[in-house]
Amino acid sequence: MGEEVKALQDISLEIGQTEFLAVLGASGSGKSTLLNMIGALDSPDKGEVFIAGQPLSGMTDKELTLFRRRKIGYIFQFFNLFPHLSVWENVALPLLLDGESPGKAKDRARKIISDVGLQERIDHLPQALSGGEMQRVAISRALITRPEILLADEPTGNLDSHMGEIILNQIRELCTEYKRTVILVTHDHKAASFADRIVEIQDGVLIKNPSSKIQ
Ligand SMILES: Nc1ncnc2c1ncn2[C@@H]1O[C@H](COP(=O)(O)OP(=O)(O)OP(=O)(O)O)[C@@H](O)[C@H]1O
Numbered sequence: 001m002g003e004e005v006k007a008l009q010d011i012s013l014e015i016g017q018t019e020f021l022a023v024l025g026a027s028g029s030g031k032s033t034l035l036n037m038i039g040a041l042d043s044p045d046k047g048e049v050f051i052a053g054q055p056l057s058g059m060t061d062k063e064l065t066l067f068r069r070r071k072i073g074y075i076f077q078f079f080n081l082f083p084h085l086s087v088w089e090n091v092a093l094p095l096l097l098d099g100e101s102p103g104k105a106k107d108r109a110r111k112i113i114s115d116v117g118l119q120e121r122i123d124h125l126p127q128a129l130s131g132g133e134m135q136r137v138a139i140s141r142a143l144i145t146r147p148e149i150l151l152a153d154e155p156t157g158n159l160d161s162h163m164g165e166i167i168l169n170q171i172r173e174l175c176t177e178y179k180r181t182v183i184l185v186t187h188d189h190k191a192a193s194f195a196d197r198i199v200e201i202q203d204g205v206l207i208k209n210p211s212s213k214i215q
């Protein structure tokens with residue numbers, strides 16, 4: 001047994017339904033852990049996560065699976081692409097799992113993959129891609145369903161500043177045009193500046209937590 005790590009402590013955070021929130025913090029401060037709790041990939045030892053007034057701890061495993069698939073878009077820090085699926089299959093996966101036909105799913109994937117400049121790569125496997133290209137595939141997969149809640153873990157960490165800005169504008173648009181919730185975690189002040197509100201986390205504690213002005 002290793003030593004106990006308290007990754008998060010006394011976090012109290014309310015996020016508006018149409019808000020773009022950035023959580024800014026150094027490496028190891030607890031950002032990914034926080035996103036995993038909000039996205040029901042991990043659960044707190046104490047406390048509760050409420051989504052639209054419902055406690056996640058009250059959901060069955062089946063409800064949690066559907067919640068993750070239908071309501072949440074995750075952009076993982078380390079992408080989590082499926083190595084045996086092509087670029088378009090990775091991007092279309094949320095649609096395919098929900099019963100969309102392969103033809104229609106591919107058409108929708110093609111559009112979003114083109115938006116991030118990867119149209120030439122649509123049939124390639126992830127192993128043939130650079131880190132930034134993989135990140136754009138991961139972003140496309142999260143955006144394809146226009147999820148009610150987007151959880152973005154350092155989504156521009158592997159991108160040059162031009163591509164980073166394109167992606168952050170797309171994320172901004174998801175929030176503004178489609179009235180979705182976005183939670184972006186990052187150590188990058190520039191990425192955080194695209195948000196409506198910035199909170200800061202340090203050693204698992206929110207050291208700056210201005211209240212939300214957006215419902
Ligand atoms: N499964 C685990 N077991 C033990 N400690 C963990 C585990 N996962 C994370 N931690 C620790 O919890 C703390 C927060 O980790 P977390 O991954 O949330 O940080 P982060 O802010 O996302 O960092 P980075 O910017 O480097 O991705 C770190 O000290 C980390 O070592």
Ligand SMILES: [Mg+2]
Nearest residue numbers: 031032033077
């Ligand atoms: Mg992290």
